[in-house]
Amino acid sequence: MSVLIDNLQYANWSEKIFRQMREGGMHAIHVTIAYHEVFREMVLNVEQWNRWFEQYPELIFMGRTHEDVKKAVAENRTAIFFGFQNPSPIEDDIGLIEICHALGCRFMQLTYNNQSLLATGCYEELDTGVTRFGKQAIAEMNRVGMVVDMSHSADLSTLQAIELSSRPIAITHANLHDWHPALRNKRSDVVSALTQAGGMMGFSIYPHHLKGGTECELSSFCQMIADAAERYGVEHFGIGSDLCQDQPDTIVTWMRNGRWSKQTDYGEGSAADPGFPPHPKWFEDNRDFPNLAAGLSDIGFNKSEVAQLMGENWLRFYKESFVPL
Amino acid sequence: MSVLIDNLQYANWSEKIFRQMREGGMHAIHVTIAYHEVFREMVLNVEQWNRWFEQYPELIFMGRTHEDVKKAVAENRTAIFFGFQNPSPIEDDIGLIEICHALGCRFMQLTYNNQSLLATGCYEELDTGVTRFGKQAIAEMNRVGMVVDMSHSADLSTLQAIELSSRPIAITHANLHDWHPALRNKRSDVVSALTQAGGMMGFSIYPHHLKGGTECELSSFCQMIADAAERYGVEHFGIGSDLCQDQPDTIVTWMRNGRWSKQTDYGEGSAADPGFPPHPKWFEDNRDFPNLAAGLSDIGFNKSEVAQLMGENWLRFYKESFVPL
Numbered sequence: 242m243s244v245l246i247d248n249l250q251y252a253n254w255s256e257k258i259f260r261q262m263r264e265g266g267m268h269a270i271h272v273t274i275a276y277h278e279v280f281r282e283m284v285l286n287v288e289q290w291n292r293w294f295e296q297y298p299e300l301i302f303m304g305r306t307h308e309d310v311k312k313a314v315a316e317n318r319t320a321i322f323f324g325f326q327n328p329s330p331i332e333d334d335i336g337l338i339e340i341c342h343a344l345g346c347r348f349m350q351l352t353y354n355n356q357s358l359l360a361t362g363c364y365e366e367l368d369t370g371v372t373r374f375g376k377q378a379i380a381e382m383n384r385v386g387m388v389v390d391m392s393h394s395a396d397l398s399t400l401q402a403i404e405l406s407s408r409p410i411a412i413t414h415a416n417l418h419d420w421h422p423a424l425r426n427k428r429s430d431v432v433s434a435l436t437q438a439g440g441m442m443g444f445s446i447y448p449h450h451l452k453g454g455t456e457c458e459l460s461s462f463c464q465m466i467a468d469a470a471e472r473y474g475v476e477h478f479g480i481g482s483d484l485c486q487d488q489p490d491t492i493v494t495w496m497r498n499g500r501w502s503k504q505t506d507y508g509e510g511s512a513a514d515p516g517f518p519p520h521p522k523w524f525e526d527n528r529d530f531p532n533l534a535a536g537l538s539d540i541g542f543n544k545s546e547v548a549q550l551m552g553e554n555w556l557r558f559y560k561e562s563f564v565p566l
Numbered sequence: 567m568s569v570l571i572d573n574l575q576y577a578n579w580s581e582k583i584f585r586q587m588r589e590g591g592m593h594a595i596h597v598t599i600a601y602h603e604v605f606r607e608m609v610l611n612v613e614q615w616n617r618w619f620e621q622y623p624e625l626i627f628m629g630r631t632h633e634d635v636k637k638a639v640a641e642n643r644t645a646i647f648f649g650f651q652n653p654s655p656i657e658d659d660i661g662l663i664e665i666c667h668a669l670g671c672r673f674m675q676l677t678y679n680n681q682s683l684l685a686t687g688c689y690e691e692l693d694t695g696v697t698r699f700g701k702q703a704i705a706e707m708n709r710v711g712m713v714v715d716m717s718h719s720a721d722l723s724t725l726q727a728i729e730l731s732s733r734p735i736a737i738t739h740a741n742l743h744d745w746h747p748a749l750r751n752k753r754s755d756v757v758s759a760l761t762q763a764g765g766m767m768g769f770s771i772y773p774h775h776l777k778g779g780t781e782c783e784l785s786s787f788c789q790m791i792a793d794a795a796e797r798y799g800v801e802h803f804g805i806g807s808d809l810c811q812d813q814p815d816t817i818v819t820w821m822r823n824g825r826w827s828k829q830t831d832y833g834e835g836s837a838a839d840p841g842f843p844p845h846p847k848w849f850e851d852n853r854d855f856p857n858l859a860a861g862l863s864d865i866g867f868n869k870s871e872v873a874q875l876m877g878e879n880w881l882r883f884y885k886e887s888f889v890p891l
Contacts, residue, residue: 280606280609281605281606284605284662284665285661287665288659288661288662288664288665289661291661291664291665292661334613336610336613336614336616336617337609337613339613339616340609340612340613340616340669343668343669343670344665344668344669345668
C-alpha cells in the first residue's frame with residue numbers, strides 16, 4: 242500500500258475539501274495555519290481545526306508523529322499536520338517554539354518573503370542571513386522536533402540554515418529555478434546543499450512556480466522532477482502542491498501584505514493580475530493527486546520511485562523530524 | 567511498590583524543591599500554574615516549567631496521563647501535572663479548554679473564591695450555581711479530559727457541577743467542615759454528593775484548613791481522614807497538601823486579590839495576619855510526605871488503605887480522568 246502525502250496546502254477548508262481528500266486517497270497533508278498571525282491569533286486557528294476534527298472524525302484527525310500517517314492508512318482517514326509560513330506566532334519568545342510544537346506545529350518557515358526576526362525573505366534586496374535569534378530558534382526547533390522550512394527565504398539565509406541546523410531541513414513548496422526562473426524557485430546551489438544535508442524539497446503546483454503558469458503541462462512538471470531526481474537523488478523529493486483551493490482573492494492579499502504595508506504588494510502577481518491564479522487542469526483539488534503518480538510513471542519513474550515521490554520520502558522525513566531530540 | 571501523589575502544591579519552585587520531591591519519593595505532583603493569569607500569561611508559566619523540565623530531566627518531567635506516574639516510579643523521577651485554580655486562562659473562549667489540555671492542564675477550578683464566568687466562589691454572598699458558559703465548559707472539560715475542581719467554589723455551584731459533569735470531579739485541596747469549620751472546608755452534603763458520584767477529595771495541610779492551624783497535630787489530621795474514610799469510603803480520598811513552600815507573602819496577596827480589587831482582601835487571613843501561615847512541623851516540604859503514611863498507619867489504617875490514601879486513589883482517578891472521551 243503506497244502512502245500519499247501533500248506537504249503543503251492552504252485551502253479554504255470545508256467539509257467538501259475534507260471529502261475530496263478522502264476521494265484522492267490522501268493519507269497526510271501539511272496545512273498552513275498561520276501567515277502573519279501572532280501567537281494568540283494562531284491559537285484561534287488551532288481552535289478552528291480542533292472543531293473540524295471534532296465535526297469530521299471519519300475524515301480527518303490531527304497528525305503529530307509519522308505513526309499518525311500509518312494510522313491514517315489503516316483507518317482510511319487523512320492526518321493533518323500543522324505548519325506556519327512565517328515565524329510570527331512565536332513573536333520574540335523562544336519558549337513559544339515548544340508551546341507551538343505541543344499544539345501540533347511541525348513546520349515553520351523562518352521567513353515569509355520579508356525580513357523576519359529570524360532570517361531574510363526572498364523579496365528583500367539584501368540577504369543578511371540567519372539572525373542572532375534565528376540561530377537560537379533553529380537550535381530550539383531541532384530540539385523539540387519542528388522542521389525548519391526555507392521555502393520563502395533568500396538564498397544566503399537558506400544556505401546558512403542548512404548549515405546551522407543539526408537536523409535536515411525542508412523547502413516544502415518550490416520548484417527548480419533552472420526549469421522556471423521564478424523568484425521563489427530554488428537555484429541549484431541551494432537544492433544541492435539542501436539535499437546533501439539530508440533535506441527534503443516538495444514540488445509546488447502553484448501556477449507562479451510553474452513554467453507556463455496555469456497552462457503548464459503535467460509532462461513538463463514531471464520532467465523537472467525527473468531532472469531533479471537525476472541530479473540530486475530521488476529520495477529527497479516529494480510534493481508540496483501549495484494548493485490554495487476555494488480561497489477568495491482577499492486571502493492572497495493577506496498572505497502578501499499581512500499588516501506590514503499600506504501600499505499593496507502583489508508578490509508574484511501584478512496590479513493587472515492581483516488574485517489567485519487558477520491551478521492547472523491536472524491538479525485542481527485533492528481528487529487529482531493520483532494524476533501526479535500517472536504523470537511520474539509516464540515520464541519513466543519506476544513503481545518504487547513513484548511511491549517515494551508521492552509520499553514515502555515525506556513519511557521517512559516525518560519519522561526523522563518530529564520527535565524531540 | 568506504593569505510589570506517592572500529592573494532588574496540589576503551589577511552591578516557589580526551585581532545584582532545591584525538585585530535589586526534595588525526590589528525597590520524599592514523590593511520583594506525581596499536581597502543581598498550580600495559574601491563579602488569575604489570562605491565557606497568554608499562563609502560557610509563560612508553561613514555558614517556565616518547560617525550561618525546568620529541560621534543566622532537571624533527572625528529577626522532573628511533564629505528566630500527561632496516568633502512565634506517566636508509572637514511568638516516574640520506574641525511573642525515580644517526579645511527574646508534574648498542571649492545573650489552574652481559576653478559569654481565567656480560558657478567558658471567554660471554550661476552544662481554549664482543548665488548547666490548555668494540549669499544553670498539559672489536567673485540573674481546572676471553575677472558580678477561585680469569587681464569581682467567575684463559570685460558577686460562584688465560596689466567598690460570594692449569593693451562590694447562583696453553574697452559569698450558561700459553565701455548563702458548556704464542564705461538557706467540554708469532560709470531552710477533552712480536564713478535571714473539574716471545585717475546591718474554592720460555593721456549595722450550590724459544587725453540587726450542580728457534580729450533577730452536570732458526566733465524569734467524576736475533584737475537590738483537590740480541602741478538609742471536612744465538621745472537623746474544622748473553615749469557609750474553605752467542605753460540608754457533609756457536598757462530600758457525600760462528590761464521593762457518591764465517584765469523585766475524589768484531597769486533604770489539605772494549609773494551616774487555615776487545619777483544626778488548630780499550624781499547631782494542628784498529625785494525629786488529629788489523620789483522625790479526620792479516618793472519619794472521612796468511614797463515612798464516605800476510603801477509596802475517594804488522597805492528599806492535596808496545598809504546600810506553598812518558600813513563597814513570599816506578595817504571592818498570597820496575588821492569590822487573594824489578583825487584579826480585581828484595589829482594597830486588600832485577606833481571604834482566610836486577616837489584616838493582623840496577612841501572610842502565608844507556617845506549615846505544621848510534620849509537613850514542611852516534600853521530604854515529609856512519608857510522615858503522613860506513618861500517621862495514617864498509627865491511626866489504624868491497614869497497609870493497603872495507607873497505600874490508597876498516599877497515591878493509589880489519585881492514580882486510579884488519573885487513569886479515569888485524563889484521556890479524551
